[in-house]
Structure formats: structure tokens, C-alpha cells
Amino acid sequence: MEKIKDLKVELHETEQRLLTELRTLRRGQRGALSKTAPGTLTIGQRIADDVASTMGSWKFIIIQSIILLFWIILNVTAFIQQWDPYPFILLNLALSFQAAYAAPFIMMSQNRQQDIDRKSAENDFKINVKAELEIELLHQKIDQLRETEVLQLTQAVKELTAMLAKAKIAPA
Numbered sequence: 523m524e525k526i527k528d529l530k531v532e533l534h535e536t537e538q539r540l541l542t543e544l545r546t547l548r549r550g551q552r553g554a555l556s557k558t559a560p561g562t563l564t565i566g567q568r569i570a571d572d573v574a575s576t577m578g579s580w581k582f583i584i585i586q587s588i589i590l591l592f593w594i595i596l597n598v599t600a601f602i603q604q605w606d607p608y609p610f611i612l613l614n615l616a617l618s619f620q621a622a623y624a625a626p627f628i629m630m631s632q633n634r635q636q637d638i639d640r641k642s643a644e645n646d647f648k649i650n651v652k653a654e655l656e657i658e659l660l661h662q663k664i665d666q667l668r669e670t671e672v673l674q675l676t677q678a679v680k681e682l683t684a685m686l687a688k689a690k691i692a693p694a
Contacts, residue, residue: 537655540651540652541652544649544651547648567631567634570628570630570631570634571631571634573624573628573631574627574628578628590613593613597610
């Protein structure tokens, strides 16, 4: 029985600390999930996300292409009046203005998404470390059960051997 007690495996101090920290984080994140809902975004974050999703869509690209084509056709054919002749300086100015204002919005949205992805990657890493520790603990428990079983089987074999020895000595 002493051997069975000796088989008890203790966690290393750092593993125990990490498990405690991960369990605390998990409890804290359960409450934090409701705080990170889309409704809690600031006005600037919502605008940046809306601008990025609009300008990154096929609908926007198609509509803008149609407008640009219409602009060029009207100015080349002089159907109405050439308000922006061939080098299309006004069109270049409008597109530069659009790009100058759209780029910061898109970058803000990408930065926010990058922060979300980084936090998700950190959480995934912590979960993987915890899973590894838990699997290691399960392996240790299985090894302990096997050793206990081997000890019990060894004890049973000894008892059976003793019983057989007694049976051979004693006349039947």
C-alpha cells in the first residue's frame, strides 16, 4: 500500500501556477465576452468598419467603375459639356481625395481586427498549453492506474501461489 501512495504524482510548481492562472482567466473571460459584443464599439470604430466593408465590396467597385466610365465617356464625347477634358485632372483630384480619406478608415478597421486576431491567438496558445498539461495529467493518472493494477495483480499472483503451495503440501 505504501507503493501506491508513493505513485501519486505531484504537479510541478510552474504547471500548477499556470493551471491556476488559466482557470482564473477563463472565469474572467466568461464575463468579458458580453463586454466585447459589437454593440460596444465606439462611433469611430463603427464608421471605420462600415467604410472598410463598403469600400472592400464588389458592389462598391462595380458602381465606382460605372461612374468612372460614365465620367470619361461624357468628357471624351463632349455630349453635355467638357467640364474635365482629357487628362481628367478633376477626376484624378476626386479619386485622390477619396483615397486620402478612405485609407485611414480602412487602416483603423484593419488595426482593430489585428488586435482582435492577436488576442484570439493568445487565447488559443493558452488553451493549447492548458490542454497539453491536462493531457499530461491524464497520462500520469493512467500510468498510476496501470502501476496500481500491476501491483494488485502481483499481489494476487503471490496469494494464489501461496494457496497452491499450501494445497500441494496439504493432503487432499
